[in-house]
Amino acid sequence: MIVENNMAQSNEQSLLGHVVSGSLRDGIEIRMGNQVSVEDIKEGTYVTIHGQKKSFFGLITNVKLMTTDPNLQFSYSTTDNPFISEVISSSMTYGSLSVLPMLTLPAVLGADQTVEPAKTVPSHFSQVFQASERDVEVVFGKEDQTHFFIGNPLDMETKVCINLDELIKRSSAVFGKSGTGKTFLTRILLAGLIQSDLASSLVFDMHNEYGSTGQDRDRGRRVSGLKQIFENKVSVFTLDPENSKRRQAKYDFEVQIGYNEIEPEDIQLLRETLNLSDIAADAAYTLERVLGPKKWLQRFLEMEIDEVYEKAVAWNIHAQSARSLHNRLSRFKRIGFMKPTAIDDSVKRMLDLLGKGKHVILEFGRYGDNLTAYMLAANLLTRRIHDRYVYMKEEAEGTTKANEPRPLVICIEEAHRFLNPAVAHQTIFGNIARELRKYNVTLMIVDQRPSAIDSEVMSQIGTKVACQLDNDRDIDATLAGTSGSRELRSVLSKLDSKQQALIFGHAVPLPVLIRTREYGSDGSYADLTRPSWHTTDFGVETEEELEERLKELF
Amino acid sequence: MSERIGEIIEANTNGFTVHCYKLYESPPLGSIIQSGIPTIFGVISEITTEPLDPSRPIIAIGQNEPTEDEIYRSNPQLNNLLCTRLTALTIGYSNNENFSHGLPPHPPRIHSFVYLSDNHYIESLAKSFDFLHLLLSSGTNDEVVSACLRQISQKLPDGYPFLIESGQALATELIGQFPRLNAILRRLS
Ligand SMILES: Nc1ncnc2c1ncn2[C@@H]1O[C@H](COP(=O)(O)OP(=O)(O)OP(=O)(O)O)[C@@H](O)[C@H]1O
Ligand SMILES: [Mg+2]
Numbered sequence: 001m002i003v004e005n006n007m008a009q010s011n012e013q014s015l016l017g018h019v020v021s022g023s024l025r026d027g028i029e030i031r032m033g034n035q036v037s038v039e040d041i042k043e044g045t046y047v048t049i050h051g052q053k054k055s056f057f058g059l060i061t062n063v064k065l066m067t068t069d070p071n072l073q074f075s076y077s078t079t080d081n082p083f084i085s086e087v088i089s090s091s092m093t094y095g096s097l098s099v100l101p102m103l104t105l106p107a108v109l110g111a112d113q114t115v116e117p118a119k120t121v122p123s124h125f126s127q128v129f130q131a132s133e134r135d136v137e138v139v140f141g142k143e144d145q146t147h148f149f150i151g152n153p154l155d156m157e158t159k160v161c162i163n164l165d166e167l168i169k170r171s172s173a174v175f176g177k178s179g180t181g182k183t184f185l186t187r188i189l190l191a192g193l194i195q196s197d198l199a200s201s202l203v204f205d206m207h208n209e210y211g212s213t214g215q216d217r218d219r220g221r222r223v224s225g226l227k228q229i230f231e232n233k234v235s236v237f238t239l240d241p242e243n244s245k246r247r248q249a250k251y252d253f254e255v256q257i258g259y260n261e262i263e264p265e266d267i268q269l270l271r272e273t274l275n276l277s278d279i280a281a282d283a284a285y286t287l288e289r290v291l292g293p294k295k296w297l298q299r300f301l302e303m304e305i306d307e308v309y310e311k312a313v314a315w316n317i318h319a320q321s322a323r324s325l326h327n328r329l330s331r332f333k334r335i336g337f338m339k340p341t342a343i344d345d346s347v348k349r350m351l352d353l354l355g356k357g358k359h360v361i362l363e364f365g366r367y368g369d370n371l372t373a374y375m376l377a378a379n380l381l382t383r384r385i386h387d388r389y390v391y392m393k394e395e396a397e398g399t400t401k402a403n404e405p406r407p408l409v410i411c412i413e414e415a416h417r418f419l420n421p422a423v424a425h426q427t428i429f430g431n432i433a434r435e436l437r438k439y440n441v442t443l444m445i446v447d448q449r450p451s452a453i454d455s456e457v458m459s460q461i462g463t464k465v466a467c468q469l470d471n472d473r474d475i476d477a478t479l480a481g482t483s484g485s486r487e488l489r490s491v492l493s494k495l496d497s498k499q500q501a502l503i504f505g506h507a508v509p510l511p512v513l514i515r516t517r518e519y520g521s522d523g524s525y526a527d528l529t530r531p532s533w534h535t536t537d538f539g540v541e542t543e544e545e546l547e548e549r550l551k552e553l554f
Numbered sequence: 555m556s557e558r559i560g561e562i563i564e565a566n567t568n569g570f571t572v573h574c575y576k577l578y579e580s581p582p583l584g585s586i587i588q589s590g591i592p593t594i595f596g597v598i599s600e601i602t603t604e605p606l607d608p609s610r611p612i613i614a615i616g617q618n619e620p621t622e623d624e625i626y627r628s629n630p631q632l633n634n635l636l637c638t639r640l641t642a643l644t645i646g647y648s649n650n651e652n653f654s655h656g657l658p659p660h661p662p663r664i665h666s667f668v669y670l671s672d673n674h675y676i677e678s679l680a681k682s683f684d685f686l687h688l689l690l691s692s693g694t695n696d697e698v699v700s701a702c703l704r705q706i707s708q709k710l711p712d713g714y715p716f717l718i719e720s721g722q723a724l725a726t727e728l729i730g731q732f733p734r735l736n737a738i739l740r741r742l743s
Pocket of ligand 1: 516
């Protein structure tokens with residue numbers, strides 16, 4: 001398919017000015033023409049620059065007021081005398097734009113020609129235009145199976161699409177301070193994955209916002225969860241059936257976790273939340289050895305504290321540590337979903353569903369507020385699911401790609417709990433982030449404190465979606481290692497407090513500032529189940545799915 | 555073509571001097587006048603009234619006259635002893651309808667009749683500001699520039715946009731000379 005790229009014919013009215021100076025590293029300076037007012041130009045908007053040989057696509061990173069004569073600022077007549085001020089403002093003052101050239105655009109967009117990162121700058125006096133809707137579409141791709149509409153550029157109705165294939169190749173992150181729309185955005189991204197069928201997903205739904213229903217706290221209303229939108233593609237698991245019933249939230253399966261499933265490394269992760277000393281946490285390994293794998297926790301918790309005291313010496317554990325470990329682990333008894341042995345093998349059930357391309361959402365009910373419960377369940381389930389993926393991937397080695405496990409995206413809120421520098425080396429989440437997509441598993445982490453996340457993990461994140469952040473350390477952490485971070489920083493620091501985000505990294509050809517796609521109206525749900533590129537309706541079963549269900553029945 | 559005001563008595567390519575037919579009856583400073591074939595256009599940059607014979611200095615004679623006008627009435631010969639002259643800076647010339655900004659290849663002839671330019675010519679002149687460069691670099695007083703621009707604007711149907719545009723042109727010409735620009739602009743406002 002050859003699409004004529006008629007950027008050169010952009011409409012006259014959108015001419016902003018001319019290139020006057022600059023460099024590849026620091027960006028170029030545009031002298032604005034008198035016909036445009038600086039007040040109409042917003043930072044973060046796109047421009048196309050018609051160089052002599054190439055067109056460039058860039059981002060406005062600064063807007064400045066300039067004068068041709070520095071003495072101007074000392075003169076009163078420019079403000080006192082309306083005639084002089086009119087003359088001066090139309091001749092000796094001008095607006096200047098700093099633009100970061102991001103991409104070079106091909107003259108003709110063909111199958112093998114794509115946009116490329118800008119490796120040079122446009123020549124002197126090249127004309128600069130406000131990017132047209134078409135330009136943006138050329139750059140961000142049309143909505144299709146892999147290109148998911150995530151929002152609009154500020155001031156434009158064009159759709160910005162994110163490349164889902166790239167998104168799931170490496171871990172991704174959604175950052176932003178509280179109430180900026182992280183959960184809304186993440187839910188939209190997950191909807192994209194569901195819609196595209198490119199990967200399965202597993203969501204640790206700490207606050208019960210993804211599955212059956214979601215909350216729009218600002219507008220004081222409920223919004224649909226993913227289960228309501230994609231009935232047949234999403235399974236909801238709950239750790240707190242009672243709470244689900246109270247919320248009148250439908251769920252498909254209940255999840256229990258048996259003491260026998262807990263391993264000493266789970267205890268390591270909980271060191272901080274349980275306030276355990278290193279020695280006490282390490283004692284779990286000894287307990288596993290002396291009391292037996294799978295049985296140790298159950299046996300340990302059955303003991304009276306005196307007995308623990310007594311045996312500690314024989315086990316060669318510091319008595320005080322054994323005692324505090326016993327004391328803290330006894331809290332598990334108050335976690336409803338923790339049982340000596342679970343009624344059902346939830347992990348197997350989840351794996352089955354994930355293997356079939358379903359999406360699993362695990363609701364925590366009341367336990368979302370219990371950090372110990374949240375971390376324990378998330379870590380344990382992820383570890384077991386990941387183990388299985390490692391096995392499946394290794395089995396498939398050397399055979400066809402079709403045997404490989406389907407890509408899996410694991411989504412966690414409050415990610416820094418699992419990925420802070422103190423625990424990132426021990427948790428399964430840290431491993432997944434570091435091993436990239438070796439086993440077809442990647443993370444989608446959601447967090448309000450990116451600075452609390454281990455820098456090595458941060459460096460492995462492929463795509464970042466940043467909502468407003470107001471802490472400098474968080475902004476630094478988010479932008480670390482990104483090219484053009486100085487310019488992005490200024491864009492990032494001026495985001496609206498809601499429903500705006502800066503997306504950068506692998507899934508977009510260049511950093512993009514968006515107004516996030518609306519989520520919450522009936523129309524928005526319909527758009528998600530019936531994207532423009534697809535002909536069948538996702539809410540309804542496809543023929544294959546029907547057939548499959550029939551087979552299951554008989 | 556309008557009123558004839560005098561004749562050229564001295565000329566070079568940069569400008570010319572005109573002897574006005576009537577004492578004290580020169581068009582005002584900054585006016586645009588024209589003369590010769592091809593027609594040469596100039597801006598009045600200086601007006602002088604002095605004795606015709608420089609060797610006969612003027613002396614005060616009106617001590618016993620009640621008014622200044624009485625002096626002239628009692629001494630009718632004054633009109634022949636004094637003359638009004640003006641100098642003009644050339645800003646352009648035209649061959650038939652082709653108007654060129656800039657200096658003509660030759661100066662006008664001596665005794666060429668000099669006329670005040672009419673609106674038709676002034677409007678075509680005002681289409682470009684190239685003449686400002688000639689005026690500003692001629693060494694003449696900047697007052698001539700502002701006077702000329704004011705004169706032109708008064709002749710145009712809508713003078714204000716012209717003044718704004720000429721201000722912008724001046725800003726480009728006088729880049730780096732803000733106080734000078736400011737002074738001219740003040741005289742225009
Ligand atoms: N895409 C969107 N469509 C509609 N409303 C949105 C969107 N994004 C954000 N909002 C509004 O912003 C509010 C906050 O969003 P959200 O709950 O996702 O924030 P959050 O960053 O997850 O907050 P917290 O840190 O408290 O979990 C929502 O209740 C909603 O009103
Ligand atoms: Mg949230």
